[in-house]
Amino acid sequence: MNEFDLIATLTKSLPTNETVVTGAGDDCAVLDFGLAEKLFLFKTDSVVEGVHFTRETPPEKIGHKALGRCLSDVAAMAGVPAAALVTIGLPKGFDAEWIGRIYDGLNALAGKCDVAIVGGETTTNPGGIFISIALLGTVGRGKQILRAGANMGDAIFVTGELGGSLLGKHLDFEPRIAEAQWLAENFSVHAMIDLSDGLAGDLRHILNASGTGAELLKSAVPVSRAAKLQARNSTLAKPAFAAALTDGEDFELLLTVASRDAVKLLDAWKKKFPKIKLSCIGKIVPGRGIIIRDRNRTQKLDAHGYTHFA
Amino acid sequence: MNEFDLIATLTKSLPTNETVVTGAGDDCAVLDFGLAEKLFLFKTDSVVEGVHFTRETPPEKIGHKALGRCLSDVAAMAGVPAAALVTIGLPKGFDAEWIGRIYDGLNALAGKCDVAIVGGETTTNPGGIFISIALLGTVGRGKQILRAGANMGDAIFVTGELGGSLLGKHLDFEPRIAEAQWLAENFSVHAMIDLSDGLAGDLRHILNASGTGAELLKSAVPVSRAAKLQARNSTLAKPAFAAALTDGEDFELLLTVASRDAVKLLDAWKKKFPKIKLSCIGKIVPGRGIIIRDRNRTQKLDAHGYTHFA
Numbered sequence: 001m002n003e004f005d006l007i008a009t010l011t012k013s014l015p016t017n018e019t020v021v022t023g024a025g026d027d028c029a030v031l032d033f034g035l036a037e038k039l040f041l042f043k044t045d046s047v048v049e050g051v052h053f054t055r056e057t058p059p060e061k062i063g064h065k066a067l068g069r070c071l072s073d074v075a076a077m078a079g080v081p082a083a084a085l086v087t088i089g090l091p092k093g094f095d096a097e098w099i100g101r102i103y104d105g106l107n108a109l110a111g112k113c114d115v116a117i118v119g120g121e122t123t124t125n126p127g128g129i130f131i132s133i134a135l136l137g138t139v140g141r142g143k144q145i146l147r148a149g150a151n152m153g154d155a156i157f158v159t160g161e162l163g164g165s166l167l168g169k170h171l172d173f174e175p176r177i178a179e180a181q182w183l184a185e186n187f188s189v190h191a192m193i194d195l196s197d198g199l200a201g202d203l204r205h206i207l208n209a210s211g212t213g214a215e216l217l218k219s220a221v222p223v224s225r226a227a228k229l230q231a232r233n234s235t236l237a238k239p240a241f242a243a244a245l246t247d248g249e250d251f252e253l254l255l256t257v258a259s260r261d262a263v264k265l266l267d268a269w270k271k272k273f274p275k276i277k278l279s280c281i282g283k284i285v286p287g288r289g290i291i292i293r294d295r296n297r298t299q300k301l302d303a304h305g306y307t308h309f310a
Numbered sequence: 311m312n313e314f315d316l317i318a319t320l321t322k323s324l325p326t327n328e329t330v331v332t333g334a335g336d337d338c339a340v341l342d343f344g345l346a347e348k349l350f351l352f353k354t355d356s357v358v359e360g361v362h363f364t365r366e367t368p369p370e371k372i373g374h375k376a377l378g379r380c381l382s383d384v385a386a387m388a389g390v391p392a393a394a395l396v397t398i399g400l401p402k403g404f405d406a407e408w409i410g411r412i413y414d415g416l417n418a419l420a421g422k423c424d425v426a427i428v429g430g431e432t433t434t435n436p437g438g439i440f441i442s443i444a445l446l447g448t449v450g451r452g453k454q455i456l457r458a459g460a461n462m463g464d465a466i467f468v469t470g471e472l473g474g475s476l477l478g479k480h481l482d483f484e485p486r487i488a489e490a491q492w493l494a495e496n497f498s499v500h501a502m503i504d505l506s507d508g509l510a511g512d513l514r515h516i517l518n519a520s521g522t523g524a525e526l527l528k529s530a531v532p533v534s535r536a537a538k539l540q541a542r543n544s545t546l547a548k549p550a551f552a553a554a555l556t557d558g559e560d561f562e563l564l565l566t567v568a569s570r571d572a573v574k575l576l577d578a579w580k581k582k583f584p585k586i587k588l589s590c591i592g593k594i595v596p597g598r599g600i601i602i603r604d605r606n607r608t609q610k611l612d613a614h615g616y617t618h619f620a
Binding site for chain 1: 315316317319320321323324325326327329330333334335336338339341343344345348350352353354355356358360361392393395396397399401406409410413417420421424425426427428429430431432433434435436437438440442444446448
């Protein structure tokens with residue numbers, strides 16, 4: 001059983017109550033506590049030694065990544081992060097100074113994003129360092145952007161450049177909080193998600209939630225320098241475009257808007273965020289799954305996120 | 311460096327913002343999002359294989375304990391729990407059915423306490439199972455009960471019976487949510503904490519936060535049957551009273567009220583919760599630390615939570 005099957009089984013019939021607007025299955029849970037203008041966003045995410053970082057990773061970057069992952073999820077709902085709790089599991093004989101530097105990185109990002117760190121827990125974890133962050137944020141009532149809103153004909157956009165994040169970006173990314181809020185305030189964004197599993201996987205989350213398919217234009221997908229470098233440096237590495245589709249941990253925003261808004265969005269974005277790329281990479285179409293259009297050919301992505309490209 | 315020293319170092323200068331009423335250092339963080347009548351409680355806690363449970367522990371009880379620990383902290387602030395996120399780190403080759411049973415126990419307790427499970431995460435944890443719960447709750451504005459409110463002369467109360475929880479109660483306890491709310495609604499409770507570290511350790515948290523000392527009457531401390539059994543069954547086990555002071559994971563409430571309210575509280579409690587013991591175990595006194603009074607002798611507890619009893 002893989003992770004997604006397990007989650008599907010475990011989240012089949014979760015207890016609920018009258019506070020729940022959106023439960024498990026989106027970037028954040030959405031909760032209503034009766035505040036006139038706001039709903040609450042609630043999210044947890046973790047990073048684990050040997051999976052998301054190693055003992056060789058600069059500890060400040062581990063802290064940055066741990067919090068940044070949650071912030072990216074709040075951004076993907078067009079929310080504002082407010083307060084976080086930090087749980088850290090430590091093996092015996094931990095180095096307190098090194099752990100302190102994890103917090104330095106975490107606190108620096110929190111300060112930058114006006115997030116209060118309001119507590120947490122340290123505990124033992126015999127197998128290695130385990131950091132779990134719980135984040136509480138808010139979003140304007142009715143302004144939350146879910147995965148399940150893509151409409152037929154929508155233009156699909158992605159921020160930044162994709163692929164090769166293991167070369168560094170997976171530790172250094174900036175959660176797109178301000179960008180997401182600007183998008184939500186100025187455009188009717190139909191669906192949004194942050195890219196953690198890779199473009200192919202995360203687009204599929206939008207498509208499955210929205211009951212649609214997508215067609216991507218190969219030449220429009222912004223492939224990062226890192227993905228190209230990675231492909232060039234080893235004949236064993238996946239092609240750069242495949243890396244952009246499947247590498248994961250880009251922590252960029254993937255969103256859809258009505259096609260009539262596409263040009264206006266591109267123009268306004270360029271003025272507002274001149275240093276961050278925004279690319280229209282395709283459109284929402286009938287059917288299921290992802291089709292890649294490359295000049296005259298179209299091919300379907302298979303279920304595992306890898307392409308059939310020759 | 312022990313856990314408390316590490317926490318003290320890490321929480322020295324945490325980022326804060328205008329939502330924070332009470333940050334790190336109490337049972338829960340208290341946050342203000344502008345809701346007229348309510349503040350928010352935010353808490354995280356975790357259980358780890360090999361520390362808080364083993365593979366031999368019935369998985370339903372692991373789930374019960376994981377959520378129950380957080381609920382107990384919300385209870386200790388006189389709060390109402392609302393929604394939780396569940397993070398679970400799994401070693402390779404996990405047994406999905408067994409994990410499902412952890413959720414069964416967790417969901418059962420959530421349902422009973424009207425807590426929504428609104429998501430979470432599964433991830434890899436090479437060393438064993440790691441479960442972290444994040445809990446969001448509410449409390450009437452100004453009604454939260456902190457550790458730092460004990461006044462000179464206050465009577466000290468504890469619910470239930472203490473010690474020997476490893477014989478079973480650490481997995482089976484019922485968080486005192488309703489009891490704490492009733493206490494807060496009907497009495498002026500000055501300070502409250504839930505017993506996770508043991509009576510001596512947790513009372514010290516109240517005393518340090520309040521800047522006071524305490525005198526406990528040895529004969530008044532409710533020693534559990536399990537603590538007595540444990541002491542009787544092995545000459546190596548600590549004496550039953552020492553177990554009641556230091557065993558931890560009782561998940562009972564420890565609280566102080568003005569001495570003039572003490573008798574009224576005992577009477578009202580007996581009518582409201584006839585099946586749960588409430589004991590007046592001592593009083594808040596000047597100075598620092600904990601003094602144990604036993605007939606004509608008084609002795610001071612040392613800093614490690616263990617007694618000097620001969």
